[in-house]
Amino acid sequence: MHPRTLKRLAAAAAVLAAVLAVLVIRERSAAPSPPLLANAASVGKLFIQRPGDAAATILVREPGGWRLKAPFEYPADGEAVQKLLDAVSKASASDVLSSDPEKHASFQVNESSAIRFKAFSLPTDAEPALDILAGIRGADFDAFFYRGPASADVREARGLGRYELDKESGEWADRLLCAIEPPLVRFIELRTKSGALTLTRKDALWLLNGSALSTAAVAGKVEPLLAALARLQADKVAPEKGFDPLLMRGLADPELRLKVRHAPQAGSPDSAVKTTAIDFGPKAPDFVHYARAAGTGDVVFRLSAWRLDPFKLKPSDFR
Numbered sequence: 280m281h282p283r284t285l286k287r288l289a290a291a292a293a294v295l296a297a298v299l300a301v302l303v304i305r306e307r308s309a310a311p312s313p314p315l316l317a318n319a320a321s322v323g324k325l326f327i328q329r330p331g332d333a334a335a336t337i338l339v340r341e342p343g344g345w346r347l348k349a350p351f352e353y354p355a356d357g358e359a360v361q362k363l364l365d366a367v368s369k370a371s372a373s374d375v376l377s378s379d380p381e382k383h384a385s386f387q388v389n390e391s392s393a394i395r396f397k398a399f400s401l402p403t404d405a406e407p408a409l410d411i412l413a414g415i416r417g418a419d420f421d422a423f424f425y426r427g428p429a430s431a432d433v434r435e436a437r438g439l440g441r442y443e444l445d446k447e448s449g450e451w452a453d454r455l456l457c458a459i460e461p462p463l464v465r466f467i468e469l470r471t472k473s474g475a476l477t478l479t480r481k482d483a484l485w486l487l488n489g490s491a492l493s494t495a496a497v498a499g500k501v502e503p504l505l506a507a508l509a510r511l512q513a514d515k516v517a518p519e520k521g522f523d524p525l526l527m528r529g530l531a532d533p534e535l536r537l538k539v540r541h542a543p544q545a546g547s548p549d550s551a552v553k554t555t556a557i558d559f560g561p562k563a564p565d566f567v568h569y570a571r572a573a574g575t576g577d578v579v580f581r582l583s584a585w586r587l588d589p590f591k592l593k594p595s596d597f598r
Contacts (some may be wrong), residue, residue: 322340
């Protein structure tokens, strides 16, 4: 492309950005804006369709909590869904900034470029209480331009970032692999292809393969391991069906097998002890590990490689 053409495009983009900023600043001097959704607490179903995704993400509130219903079914991350609903309940809508359909592309509120977001109040078979096409970021980080699918009017949503909607379906799933309070852990086994080590709690001591550890070794190695077990959360969840066969082969011959025996609560008898077992595949080229956990169904968890650092131990590390 000719340099003169590039300069003209850059100038046009700068003018458009200035116009958008003026519109927003001018509108913000007006009366307080109405809420984006008046009663977010009554929402029982969410629909999120990102541009380029083959299927929409559908989340439904059930008696036991939020559940991901599509594109695959799995318990949802209730905290993440509630955080989104809290943001929606506090978000406000500006007055109309533009009613010109020819400007929709500039605001990225066309159906091909926007995120379609629908919120259904209970009962969820009714028409959506909120149905918008979320476009580009607005004047602030937690703002974006939007319009209704059947309307040409473009407004700005404030107090809700587009990034809060722009998540893969697996990021809405329950990504928690384990959450074990440190005092409840009684036994840990870390098994790799080169061998295994066991850590056993005996009264106030920790034993490595049957031998008592020093206070320094416990503080330097065991306590970081316990802290990681207190909340080990993946970045994403995906169904095994259709998953990369090469990565699945890595999980069939895991790099690390983790087994933890723990009490459900303080003072529980030995007969009540539970076992958490997780297999981690080798590090992938994009610096992540994939994992499977017993009792979580036919899903695969994706974790950043650094999350496994506390588990990569060998007996010599405790000297």
